[in-house]
Amino acid sequence: MEPMAQVAIDTRWDGIAGIQRYSREVLPRLTTPWQSLGLDGDHLAPLDALRAVPRDRLLYSPGYNAFVRAKRQLVTLHDLIQLQTPWPGRAKYLAYYRLVVRPVVRRTGVVLTVSETSKALIDEWLDDDAVRVVNAGIGCSDAFRADVEPAPGDPYLMYVGNLRAHKNVEVVLDALGRVPDARLRMLLPAREHEQAELMAAERGISARVELLAGIDDAALARHYRGAAATVMPSTLEGFGLPALESVMTGTPVLFWRGCAAVAETVGDRGLAVENATDVEEWAGAIRSALASPRRVDPPASGYDWDATARTIDATLGELR
Missing domain, CATH: 3.40.50.2000 (Glycogen Phosphorylase B;)
Structure with missing residues (x-):
């Protein structure tokens, strides 16, 4: 059996955009000892939240999927957009966030997010002073620089x-x-x-x-x-x-x-x-x-995947 200090991470968020990109960038940068939760199947399937998961370890998800049976799980809520989708589709999200996500977050006592805008919305939604919402921020690949060669073509x-x-x-x-x-x-x-x-x-x-x-x-x-x-x-x-x-x-x-x-x-x-x-x-x-095409100056700092990973490491360390 793995030691209790070992963190188990849901590694099924993998891809090139959105939460998938976030997971791809953050997980390799974590210094906290961790292993994959080892789950297969669709992490967004309705019954996935009911799966059996280890209760002797802290779980972490880089996305919003949570497990009802988790004793403690650190979740990253990037936003609450799903709670504002049109009816009748919104009904399933309201149920999921009320019956699964909110209890898991309250049990753990802390939740991660990616911006001050989302932090304020999540604080309001939780309405629970006992839960800390941590803005871990987000990074940007080194590929996105002002000195890259522009793609050819007519103005677009x-x-x-x-x-x-x-x-x-x-x-x-x-x-x-x-x-x-x-x-x-x-x-x-x-x-x-x-x-x-x-x-x-x-x-x-x-x-x-x-x-x-x-x-x-x-x-x-x-x-x-x-x-x-x-x-x-x-x-x-x-x-x-x-x-x-x-x-x-x-x-x-x-x-x-x-x-x-x-x-x-x-x-x-x-x-x-x-x-x-x-x-x-x-x-x-x-x-x-x-x-009137113009160039803008990129932000000087504040968007660093390494810094995001350090914040997640620190939060995981507080919970271990």
Whole structure:
């Protein structure tokens, strides 16, 4: 049997974006002795939360999946976006967070997150002074630098993300229809390309939309660097990593002012749109970005995967 001090980590969060990227960057940097929890199957399946897990060890998940039977589990809640999804889909998330996540977090007494925006929302949601919410922050790959070679091509805008409702992508596609010389490159999961092609065709802009998938950080950095601006029209975000990656390459971001997490990241390194769904306002922002391209200074500090890992190590150490 492993010693009780050993931390068991759910390593099933693995990929190139979002929480998957977070896990990929953080886990190799941890100095806390740990081993994989060794689970297979879909970590987001409805019954996964009921699985038998070791009770003699502290568990850690780089994402929001929690286990009802865990004696203590440190969870990373990147955001609470799922609690704001439309009905009836929201019902399952409300049940999961109330019956699984909140009890696990309260039992452990501490939870991790990635931004001050998310920290404030989680504090309000927990409504429990006995639970400490720790902003471990987030990092940015060294590939995203202002001196990278820009990708070639006519002036274009960059979008990185997916087509979920809170990403609010349709307003940018609609705005593109009103700016005849505007071009858009979209990095999307390959499974969403067919839907994106249909959305572009419906608006008559297929010839001006280029879809990307499966590129590495170095290639993505070049696409950011070559863009006149990155568009991030999200109405909800826990952090907004594409916004950070973009400004790190010196490329400004067009975003909705009301998305607090993105505004926190971008600051004055972009252009804030006042109305999330105003197509003409977005079209105006796009025209402005293309007519007067500018470079922005990347943040001097504060986004370091090593620092994030150190904060997680320290929190795990307090719990062991």
